[in-house]
Amino acid sequence: MELSEAYQFGMIIAMGAAFITFLGFAREKRDLHRLVISDMVAGITLVIVAIVGTDLAECLILPTLVVSVAEVLAIAEILIHKEELKLREEGVIISTPNYSPLGIEVFQSSSIIVALILIIYGAILTGFTGGAVAGVGMVYYLLTRWDGKITKDFWDGISSVSGIAWTLWLVGFLLFFIVPEFWLFALFLSGGGLVVKVATKFGLIGIEGRDSMRGES
Amino acid sequence: MKWMDKAWMILSDPKELPKIFAISILFVFFVGILLNYPYYPDQLYPKSFELSGLYPYDRGGTPLKEPAKIVAQYPQNSEMIGWITSYLTPFSSWLASKTLYLGTTIVSHPGGIVDEILYYTRGLDTVLESSIMMMAFLIVGFLIKLKRGG
């Protein structure tokens, strides 16, 4: 198939998919389901960008994906918060359901070296994917072995590390244009900053997940 | 003008708004299915398919010796264009010489065409994208903190 034919065909499919999804969204009344459908909309956006089929399109996928993930993340938390506040105003006492923990054995017996390998491999990879791999390593460690509590200071500290890593990346970006001769240094500054930034965020989300898994608030 | 009263009433309810937005754009997508989309033949950053350790992301060049040839929008604005594309860490080039499948993970190794575009020629996009993620994370973090009462 010619590229132009493929593009035409793909666009028709994408537009049809968008039509169906928006129709489904318009018919849906429950908030949670609407949230899920809006995530599907983001998937179709990715298709429309990816159809262009060049290296540039491949790179534009990343911002598009992150934007949709960010928006869904934010409004999902707002939804939880909103429903809780509503229940509290109605006088319903929200209690975590009473259950005995599953006590999955592998959580205690798993070897910690897996986490170490993941973190080291993530550091070698650098960039978004490296950050994700290292982050999974951190989550693995936090879920299985770490017993500490999140205090305010701890949360703030980890977020600050993430923020500082982000500024490192900004420095890298500016170096590319101020001193182009240092491109290799700037590349590693950018990649390294990203690893730390993504990994720390994964870690924080991991702790949050662990606490709700164990039924603690 | 009863219908107008009704329309204003519907528009004034925040709960109905996403639905109205979805319905109003449905027509556009319906027209979109019937349209003709002419594909521009000379795209920027085109793909090429050479069988090597970096397939399908091999754009030529040798690490630290010779830059790759990149079709950018404004090559004159990026002086060192092509160097990042051709760069591979010693570990990655060792892997590339051993296997044909390194290309599938080139996104995550330092160097390569994707890093060139993401960090260098369109770096501002990536800066913005990460700030969007950071803002979402801040909102979530703030709401969780409120919930924990800290």
Next chain:
Amino acid sequence: MLEGIGGEILGVIRFGDIVPYITPFTLSMFILALTLTVLLALAKPENQILMVFGKDKYSLIKPTIEEMKFRRFMVIVCGLALSGAMITGDLFNFTLFVTLVGITNIGIIAAVRRPYVLEAAFQYGLICTLASLPLFGAAAIVLGTAGTLSLHELETLSVLPMAKILLAFGVAGETGIAPFYAAKAEVFRAPGAPYILMVHLSAIMVVIRTAEILLLL
């Protein structure tokens, strides 16, 4: 065409493929956005007094300092994103700036702990997520059919009307203008006056800038 709409180009900033440009039009909008950001960042937040209807009573709503700090930070980021959107010279970059404005708007609203405000914030967030499809879809269609994203090149090329319509829809949803305005209007009842202004202002200025881009395409 660039000269025709915004006046003569006074200068460009070269960030690789993304070339923000300064004309009298974009420069004045840029300065306006920055000035308002500085003013709002320095302004003191209000305390809201609610009168109880039919009785001789009132209640004073005092937002916490924590909340106000968070909202002020969101306002500053929103203002910076806004001024960036005014001078950017790349279509995809513009859509990202608009999304950043949208998500910080949600952030300004979401910090308020009131069910009706959070309800409105959630609905506005849903529209934002839906609007990311027409917004990024428009940029991707322009890239696919015209072969470039730079506004400097696009002024001489013709673009599918479809892309223009999608861009207009995307910006309308992302900033929540006229027909989809109620979600934002609900928010203005919330305490915290000066920061709410940013939600207004960003919508207006982004729409003006979008008008320039639509004329140019």
